[in-house]
Amino acid sequence: MEVFNNCPGFCPSCGSILPPLQVKGNVICYNCKEELLPEVYSGEKSEFTIQFNTYDPSKVFNRAKRESESSEADGPVVERKCPKCGNDKMSYATLQLRSADEGQTVFFTCLKCKYKESENS
Template identity: 35%
Template sequence: MEFCDECGSMMKTEGDMWVCGSCGAETPREAATESGMVTTQGQEAGEVVDLSDSEADARPTTEIQCVECDNDRAYWELKQIRAADESETRFFTCTECGHKWREDDH
């Protein structure tokens, strides 16, 4: 990838020149410099792995009683819902019934 010295825009290749799409500035291409550049051309597509089913299992859990189903396990997460100088609020989601609540709701 090359950037224009005149305006800072990204340049594209046209033959043996780098050409700026914004201001039209041109710079000669140098094979030695370009040999260290990484391109996406010719790269093989990797295997796409769907993690959506395992995503819930990756969340941290803790021992806490659900008021809806009496299950004793819940996922938890911290969120900043007030001003930055205030502490985070912990949210729970029951691992059995999916009931959601905040730490101060109980």
């Protein structure tokens, strides 16, 4: 007896999410233990493709070289003295690394020597 609308990937008897479709055999619902034919997944694709990015170390090296040669900022610039070289301009970026009821973490980067430091605000 079918109680629920037959949506691909859900048990038509109890409405629970079905386990992933296997290559061979029937599907058994985790909840009601009913054995179902693979057609219960009609409309779903069971095959997928994983594509990996290629890694080219020369591109990473060239990018790092370009960044060290230029004094361009990676974000907004603020007047802040670098503790390493004394330069008075640093770029910054912020991230919420701690819980939502605490302040954000600010990451500063010196525009001259690329020294990095962080501050919890």
